Amino acid sequence: MTHQKWFKVFFILFLVVLFLSSGFIIMQYKSNSMAKDLEEYRSYYFVITGDKTICKIDTVTNQIISKINVEGKPEDIQISPDGKILVVVVSSSKDEDDTGFLLFYQIKDDKLLKKLEVGKHPSKISFTPDKKYALVANKESNDMSLIDFQNYTVLQSIAVGRKPKNFCISYDGRYCYVANTGEDTLSVVDMRNFKSVKKIRVGRYPTDVTIDKANGNVMVTLSREKAVALVNPNTENIEKIDLDDKPTKIYN
The missing domain is CATH 1.20.5 (Single alpha-helices involved in coiled-coils or other helix-helix interfaces)
Structure with missing residues (x-):
């Protein structure tokens, strides 16, 4: 060759x-x-356990992979719409009248990004449909905190009724309906200008609220009446469904 x-x-x-x-x-x-x-x-479950602990559970292995210990009492937890941030609603460990706060954690490594003060005894958080804001109900300061989620800041407080506990936002993002346990009313907040525009007396001790997807009616649990109120927010007409026991939560 x-x-x-x-x-x-x-x-x-x-x-x-x-x-x-x-x-x-x-x-x-x-x-x-x-x-x-x-x-x-990768996705996770987050569970409030005891008084001050959030457990992070891997959805693939169903094993606890970490625990987040928080200062104060966790009242609610939500994951941001992009799935990257865990938000923990915390009331004071000392007194319900003390100011509560939000804790923002980076999900991938549990890093605390921000601690943000809100109102007194915050009880629930929810994101707006446009994903720009979050609302927090503050039970002891009778208001809601409007949160700029991009910058982790409180933009303003929205006055509602006495002892707001739970709320829901309409699917189009136009209105927020707030169950005021301290005065048996439902506050209607206009989300275009973030102001409470009216109150509807719904019944004794409203504890939770959701929206009927079929007709747009607001459904409110009335714990002390053992009933659910079906509220037309436009006409303020109310129909009640009697139950055998006290309702506390409602889903639709």
Whole structure:
């Protein structure tokens, strides 16, 4: 075999080895990239346990992978619409009249990003449909805190009725309905200007509220009447459904 032929053979072998090695590198890169993506989008359960602990549970293994100890009493938890931030609503560990706060944690590593003071004895948080804001009900200061979720700041307080406990936001984001346990009313907040526009007397001790997707009526649990009130927010007409026991939560 001539030198020229040997050169061609070695050159072809060199190209084959180069091709195989580059393919291996690309496959390894893709594998590492996929693993990173899976880790980033892995989901978790978060559970309030005891007085001051949030358990983080892996949805794949169903194992507790970490615990977050908070100062004060966790009242509610929510995950941000993008799935990256855990928000914990905390009331004071000393007195219900003390100012409560929100804790913002980065889900991927449980890093505390921000502690934000809100009103007295906050009880619930929910995000607006446009994902720009969050609302927090403050039971002992008789108001709601409007949160700019992009900057973790309180934009304003919205006065509602006495002892607001739970609330829901309409699907179009136009109104927020607040159950005021201290005065048996439902506050209607206009989300275009973030002001309470009216109160509807619904019955004794409203504890929770949701919206009927079919007709837009507001459904309110009345704990001391053992009933659910079906409220037309436009006409303020109310129909009640009697129950056998005290309702505390309602879902739709």
